[in-house]
Amino acid sequence: MMRFVLTIAALLSTALPALADVKIQEITTPGGTHVWLQEDHSIPFVALELRFRGGVSLEPADKAGATNLMVGLLEEGAGDLNARAFARRLEELAASFGYRAYDDAISISARFLTENQDQSLALLRDSLIAPRFDADAVERVRGQVLSGLKSDETDPDSIAGRAFDKLVYGAHPYGRGRQGTIETVAALTRDDLIKVFKGAFARDRVYVSLVGDITPAQAAKTVDALLADMPEVGAPMAGPAALNLTKGITVVDFDTPQSVVMFAQPGIKRDDPDFFAAFVLDLILGGGSFESRLMHEVREKRGLTYGINTYLLAKDQAQLWAGSVASANEKVAETISVIRDEWQKLRDNGVSEAELRDAKTYLTGSYPLRFDGNGTIANILVGMQMQGWPADYIATRNDRVNAVTLDDVNRVAIRLLDPEALRFVVVGKPVGLDGVSN
Amino acid sequence: MLRRFALSVALTVPAVSAAADDQVTTFRLHNGMDVVVAEDHRAPVVTHMVWYRSGSADEPVGQSGVAHFLEHLLFKGTDTLAPGEFSATVAKNGGTDNAFTSYDYTAYYQRVAADRLDLMMQMESDRMVNLRLDEKDIKTERDVILEERSMRTDSNPSSLFNEQMNAAQYLNHRYGVPVIGWRHEMEELDLSDALGFYRTHYAPNNAILVVAGDVNPDEVRALAEKHYGAIPLNPDLPPRLRPSEPRQTAERRLTFKDARVSQPYISRSYLVPERDSGTQKKAAALELLAEILGGGQTSVLTEKLQFESQSAVYAAAYYNGMSLDSATFNLVMVPAEGVSLQQAEDALDQTLADFMKTGVDAEQLARIKKQLRADEIFARDDVSEIASRYGRALTQGLTIKDVQDWPDILQAVTADDIMAAARDAFDKRQSVTGWLMSDEVTQ
Numbered sequence: 068m069m070r071f072v073l074t075i076a077a078l079l080s081t082a083l084p085a086l087a088d089v090k091i092q093e094i095t096t097p098g099g100t101h102v103w104l105q106e107d108h109s110i111p112f113v114a115l116e117l118r119f120r121g122g123v124s125l126e127p128a129d130k131a132g133a134t135n136l137m138v139g140l141l142e143e144g145a146g147d148l149n150a151r152a153f154a155r156r157l158e159e160l161a162a163s164f165g166y167r168a169y170d171d172a173i174s175i176s177a178r179f180l181t182e183n184q185d186q187s188l189a190l191l192r193d194s195l196i197a198p199r200f201d202a203d204a205v206e207r208v209r210g211q212v213l214s215g216l217k218s219d220e221t222d223p224d225s226i227a228g229r230a231f232d233k234l235v236y237g238a239h240p241y242g243r244g245r246q247g248t249i250e251t252v253a254a255l256t257r258d259d260l261i262k263v264f265k266g267a268f269a270r271d272r273v274y275v276s277l278v279g280d281i282t283p284a285q286a287a288k289t290v291d292a293l294l295a296d297m298p299e300v301g302a303p304m305a306g307p308a309a310l311n312l313t314k315g316i317t318v319v320d321f322d323t324p325q326s327v328v329m330f331a332q333p334g335i336k337r338d339d340p341d342f343f344a345a346f347v348l349d350l351i352l353g354g355g356s357f358e359s360r361l362m363h364e365v366r367e368k369r370g371l372t373y374g375i376n377t378y379l380l381a382k383d384q385a386q387l388w389a390g391s392v393a394s395a396n397e398k399v400a401e402t403i404s405v406i407r408d409e410w411q412k413l414r415d416n417g418v419s420e421a422e423l424r425d426a427k428t429y430l431t432g433s434y435p436l437r438f439d440g441n442g443t444i445a446n447i448l449v450g451m452q453m454q455g456w457p458a459d460y461i462a463t464r465n466d467r468v469n470a471v472t473l474d475d476v477n478r479v480a481i482r483l484l485d486p487e488a489l490r491f492v493v494v495g496k497p498v499g500l501d502g503v504s505n
Numbered sequence: 506m507l508r509r510f511a512l513s514v515a516l517t518v519p520a521v522s523a524a525a526d527d528q529v530t531t532f533r534l535h536n537g538m539d540v541v542v543a544e545d546h547r548a549p550v551v552t553h554m555v556w557y558r559s560g561s562a563d564e565p566v567g568q569s570g571v572a573h574f575l576e577h578l579l580f581k582g583t584d585t586l587a588p589g590e591f592s593a594t595v596a597k598n599g600g601t602d603n604a605f606t607s608y609d610y611t612a613y614y615q616r617v618a619a620d621r622l623d624l625m626m627q628m629e630s631d632r633m634v635n636l637r638l639d640e641k642d643i644k645t646e647r648d649v650i651l652e653e654r655s656m657r658t659d660s661n662p663s664s665l666f667n668e669q670m671n672a673a674q675y676l677n678h679r680y681g682v683p684v685i686g687w688r689h690e691m692e693e694l695d696l697s698d699a700l701g702f703y704r705t706h707y708a709p710n711n712a713i714l715v716v717a718g719d720v721n722p723d724e725v726r727a728l729a730e731k732h733y734g735a736i737p738l739n740p741d742l743p744p745r746l747r748p749s750e751p752r753q754t755a756e757r758r759l760t761f762k763d764a765r766v767s768q769p770y771i772s773r774s775y776l777v778p779e780r781d782s783g784t785q786k787k788a789a790a791l792e793l794l795a796e797i798l799g800g801g802q803t804s805v806l807t808e809k810l811q812f813e814s815q816s817a818v819y820a821a822a823y824y825n826g827m828s829l830d831s832a833t834f835n836l837v838m839v840p841a842e843g844v845s846l847q848q849a850e851d852a853l854d855q856t857l858a859d860f861m862k863t864g865v866d867a868e869q870l871a872r873i874k875k876q877l878r879a880d881e882i883f884a885r886d887d888v889s890e891i892a893s894r895y896g897r898a899l900t901q902g903l904t905i906k907d908v909q910d911w912p913d914i915l916q917a918v919t920a921d922d923i924m925a926a927a928r929d930a931f932d933k934r935q936s937v938t939g940w941l942m943s944d945e946v947t948q
Contacts, residue, residue, distance in 0.1 A: 109547065110885045151812060154802030158872040161879030180879055207811065210841055214768050214818040221765040223660055322764065325655035358596045367589060370648025373656050393656050425597050432599010436550050436616055440886040 089438050091448065091458040094283050098291035103276040103448045103458060104283060107441065113184065113279035114441040115191075116449040117175040117293075120272040123168050124240040124305040124384065126263050132247015133255050133263040136205075136212055138168040140260065143204040146193035150204045153190070162187040164194065170241055171383040172453065173267055178442060181280045188289055195268060196296045200257050209252060216249050223327040227391075227494040230319050231329045234492060239308035241385060266302030270294055276448035278441040308385040316403065316491040316500055326399040326495030327391070330406065332488040334379050334386035337454055343467050344475040345379060345388075345483055350426045351418050351476075352409070353377030353390055358425065360413070364405050365392065371402045388483065400499035403491055414484035417477030431465040528888065529895070530722035531905050534729060536738040537710030541895040541905070542725045543717040545888035551718035552889040553625040554614040555633070556896035558713070559706035561686075562608040562679035562747060562829070568698050570686020573606040574650055575699045579613065580604075581642045583635040588642065591628055598624065608680055609829040610900035616889070619719040623728055630732040633707050636700075643696050651692065654685050662763040666772070666941045673757045673937045674774050677748045678830055708739030713899045717892035750776060750831055757937040762944050769942040770819075770839040771850050776935045777834045777926075780826040780911075782903050788826035789914045790926035791834060795824035796873045797865060797923065798857075799836065803872070806836070809856045816844045816852045829901045834930050846940045857931055865920035877915055 094102045123134045142157070142164060143150040157164065162179035175195070179187035219225035229244050236242030246252070273294060277286050310333055335345045346354075353361035354377050361375045377390035394402040418426075438444050438461075451460055493500065530542045561572045582588040595602040600617030615625045658664040668683050675681030685691070714733060716725045753776055780788040799806040799822030810817035819839040826832055840849035884891055898908045 107547065110882060112882055112886075114886075151803065151808070155872070158801065158803055158876060161876045178883060180882065207815065210815075210818045213842070214839060218768040221662075221767045324659050325652065327660075357592050357602075363589075366649055368645070370645035371652070373649055373653035393652070393660070395652060395655060425593075429596045429599055432618060433601060434599075435548065435618065436599070436601070439548050439550055442886060 089444065089461055091461075092283055093458055094287055096287040096291045098295055100270065100273065100275060100290050100294055101452075102286055102290050103452060104281070104286050105276075105278045105444055105448070106280075106282065107278065108280050110441070111181040111280050112441070113179055113181065113277060113281045114445040115175075115177040115179075116276045116445040117177075117195075118274040118449050118453055119173045119175075119268055119301075120171065120274070120383070120453065121267060121301060121304060122172045123170050123245050125266050125302045126240065128238070128240075128243070130247075130251065130255065130259050130263065131243045132212065132252040133259050134173070134267060135168045135246045136209060136252060136255060137200075137260045137264050137267070138166045138173055139208045139212065140200055140204055141166045141194045141198045143208060144199040144201050145190075146197045146199075148193070149199065149201060150207075153194070156190055160187045160190065162190070164191055166194075168245065170245060174449075176442070176446070184281070184285075184289070188293060192293050192296075195293070198264065200260050200264075202257065205257055205260065209255070212246060212252055213249060216246060216252065219246075221321075223321060223323050223325075223494045226319055226321060227327045227329050227492055230317065230494065231331070231492045234317060234490070235311055235331060235387070236308050236385065237311055239384070240305050241308050241382065263302075265298065269298045269301030271300050273297075274449050274452040276445045276452070278445040278448070305384055308382075310385060310387070312387075312488045312490050314487050314489060316493060318497060318500055319492065319494045320496065321494050323495050324396060325393050326396050326493050326497045327393045328399060328403065328491055328493050329389065329391050330403075330489060330491045331380075331387045331389035332485050332490070333483075334381065334388040335483060336386055337381045341475070341479045341482065342379075344471045344479040347423065347426050347430065347468065347471050348413070348418070348476050348480055348483075349377055349379050349388065350430060351422050352413055354379075358429070360409055361390070361392075361406065364409055365402055369401070369405070371398050371405070375402075375406075396496045397498045399493060399495065399497045403493075403500070406491075407486060407489065410484060410486045410489055414480050414486065417480050418473070420473055423471075423473050423476055427468055427471070430468050434465055434468075528885070528891065529905075529909075531895070532722075532726060534709065534734045536734060536736060538729075538733050539713040539899055540725065540729050541713065541715045541892060541899070542720060542722045543715075543888050543892040543895075544720065544722070545717065546719050549619045549719050550616065551619040551622050551625075551716060551720055552614060552616045552892065553622060553629065554612055554715040554717075554892070554896055555629050556610050556612040556713040556715060556900050557706055558610065558711050558745065558900045559702075560607050560609045560611055560900075561682065561684040563706065563745065564679065564682075564702065565698075567690060568694060568702075569682045570650065570654075570684075570691040571694055571698050571702050572611055573685055574647065574691070574694050575702050576604050576606045576611050576613075577646050577650060578638055578642060578699055579632050579636060581646075582637045583631050584637060585631060585635070586628065591632065594624070594628065600625075606684055608684060610897065612896055612900075622716070622720060622725070623732075626728050626732040630736060633709070633712065633733075634736055636703055636707075638696060638699060640696060643694075643699065647691070647694060650685065651688070654688060654691065658683070658685065659688075662761070662766045662941065665763065666761040666939060669759055669761055670772055670774060670937055670939045673759055673939070674776060674833060675750060676753075678750050679747065680828075680830065705743065708742055709733055709736045710738040711742050713896055715892045715896045717888045745829070747830055753935045756933045758939070759937070760940045760942065762942055764944045766941055766943040768839060769846055769940065770837060771846055771853065772939045772941065773836040773853070774833040774937050775835075775930050775932070776831055777824070777930050778826075779828040779830065779832040780901075780903060780907070782907050785826075785903075785907060785911060785914050786918070786922070787926060787929075788832075789911070789918050790922040791824045791930065792826060792915065793870070793873060793918050794923050794926050794930070795822045795834065797869060798822040798860065800873070803869060805860050806838070806853075806856060809859070810838065810852060814852060816841055816849060818842075820853070827897050827901055827903075846942065850938065850940075861924075861927060861931070865923050867920065870920060870923075874916055877912065881912055 092104045165176040167174045353359045365375045375392040380387040602615040604613040672681045806820035810820045823835040
């Protein structure tokens with residue numbers, strides 16, 4: 068069975084490749100904004116990423132969905148241009164702007180050609196400084212959001228996500244659903260949108276990265292022009308979320324052949340000294356790689372699912388160790404029992420030296436593969452800034468992974484893995500789960 | 506269909522116009538295996554892919570899903586690799602791997618540090634001919650694909666609806682059968698079905714090697730000769746004989762009801778030509794027609810139905826000409842609150858009729874062409890996607906030259922070409938119209 072092992076072991080002794088040539092320049096613009104830039108003049112375009120910390124969690128409880136709707140309206144008319152004129156202008160420039168609302172941030176992703184950089188950025192600026200929120204646009208986009216919310220009501224994944232958030236986060240903004248509800252969205256006024264707009268976009272919470280065909284001087288000028296007219300201070304951040312996680316299974320009855328399952332226990336903060344050990348542990352348990360224990364036990368060995376994964380969810384105001392899986396209604400009880408067993412087994416017995424070595428080789432070897440395009444790199448750079456990591460983090464990250472010892476991982480398994488706090492939310496018609504337990 | 510569980514499907518983005526020919530080198534091994542190399546030296550990374558000119562539309566009757574099933578089974582063992590060892594080895598080398606199946610192709614890929622290309626080729630060439638399967642592999646992996654079908658299709662009324670739309674559109678051709686397979690046939694797939702498909706289709710003269718990233722063509726050629734060149738061609742490789750669609754002479758309609766539908770909508774498809782080697786002009790006109798009608802915020806359907814009459818919350822048009830056999834031109838309309846499906850369909854048809862009278866707006870066409878040119882520049886940021894275009898094209902009856910000619914063919918399309926394509930396409934007798942609705946709604 069393992070005749071090939073020697074060859075592979077020999078290949079593994081080769082050192083892993085050097086990191087991609089990511090040379091970050093840190094600039095402070097004359098206007099006072101901190102910018103990370105990677106110059107690359109090989110393709111005549113630029114990727115720009117902006118993040119505004121806060122996001123959906125800034126909105127008041129009775130205005131749930133206001134941020135999502137507001138963000139959806141930024142490209143629906145700004146400055147002198149109504150929605151249709153704005154869209155036409157954007158197409159003429161062949162630029163693309165993406166606006167997204169997340170729990171902890173609003174992200175703006177722009178891509179534009181060198182040849183019309185100034186015009187493209189002027190248009191982007193208008194959408195961030197002077198969006199119109201015209202009445203007809205508000206109604207049109209509101210209709211789209213409501214249509215999506217209506218579809219979500221009968222979508223097992225959406226039902227699971229909502230039930231899970233509500234159970235875990237309760238009254239905290241994270242518990243409300245990023246898009247609000249049909250009732251709250253229907254009731255939003257133009258003034259509500261303007262209010263969340265003013266709270267969301269401010270210079271005290273912005274992070275910027277640029278990658279591509281642009282010089283430091285141009286980048287500084289560009290960013291200042293983009294942000295000069297933005298207010299200094301925005302709305303106060305939401306406080307920490309209290310987690311409601313106890314052992315048990317919550318069943319949401321829904322007529323569908325396959326049960327959708329979300330599960331979680333408390334997680335770990337990114338700045339915790341044990342974070343990297345937990346990260347390695349998660350990879351071995353169920354994170355991303357197809358070599359995880361859960362993928363082997365639930366899919367490869369037993370054929371109970373198409374896929375299962377776990378992840379460390381480190382939000383600004385809450386940390387979870389979470390996962391998801393889908394299994395036929397008749398098999399989901401077995402799936403949950405295997406997950407619980409693996410959770411317990413990992414805590415009791417830890418991982419082996421070989422598992423740790425393989426996990427580290429995968430994590431360190433795959434890291435350079437991420438830096439593979441202007442847009443992707445810009446995204447990574449702005450994410451690093453939001454985590455508070457230094458620009459040289461890229462060069463040291465693999466050392467941090469390699470510094471994790473077997474003792475660290477097994478100590479952290481006992482510290483963090485908590486089968487008594489592992490909650491499952493199941494949407495479907497599961498067989499053999501005794502109704503709503505706890 | 507991806508073998509693997511993935512949160513985002515990165516490698517199945519719709520084809521954008523090709524570009525960056527200067528990055529691409531192509532050649533053919535003596536055993537008939539085509540090789541495409543796309544260079545990008547910005548990062549020390551390589552994507553290594555093997556594409557087979559066989560997909561679900563090449564399956565034997567009664568074995569729907571076997572192409573995709575086999576794709577899963579290729580991650581089991583060979584003479585020299587234990588089951589699961591392929592992916593484990595990729596992971597141990599810091600790489601990721603996956604595979605996907607469509608109507609016309611099955612493809613396998615790894616993304617890994619550029620200096621691991623030799624090992625990837627060694628393993629990928631090994632499983633091209635040395636696969637070893639047993640009954641236990643079959644049983645658990647069949648459960649996995651049935652769960653995959655449950656997740657992708659049976660849990661999602663829109664997917665079930667699309668499956669019925671395709672089945673109604675193709676009377677005779679296998680594009681009417683879902684790639685993942687019909688459940689009752691998937692349940693019966695066995696070892697001999699999987700091995701039968703494998704032995705018939707997996708051979709170097711039915712495959713395309715695509716390597717993209719920090720490599721040079723000479724180095725790729727040497728490695729390809731060493732690993733793939735050593736495999737003899739299969740002299741019995743069958744020709745790709747596919748039943749062709751009869752001329753459609755009657756409009757087809759269907760209504761799909763499901764209690765899980767909360768947002769009803771309309772879908773329409775027309776049978777139209779695909780991109781054919783040397784004659785891509787019609788397909789180019791259809792591609793631009795889709796852009797003009799429903800490609801974005803300033804498109805005709807969006808302007809008329811979302812902005813003006815406000816009868817739709819969403820309306821769009823799609824055409825993907827990358828297909829070995831006849832393609833479809835698709836329209837979709839999600840009615841606004843208070844608008845019935847009948848009213849929505851009437852509004853959609855009226856908009857099409859008006860468009861046939863007013864024709865193409867010259868400024869809009871110019872904007873679209875400008876965007877297509879810009880897409881060529883943006884596309885250079887993703888060399889794996891450039892390389893994948895060649896894999897898709899070569900498995901779907903096109904040549905390297907066809908791929909490289911395509912951007913200029915698109916630019917040369919005139920308003921008259923587009924209206925002629927629209928006149929040919931929009932014949933109700935060659936259409937399927939479907940309504941997706943909830944059980945409870947009465948229209």
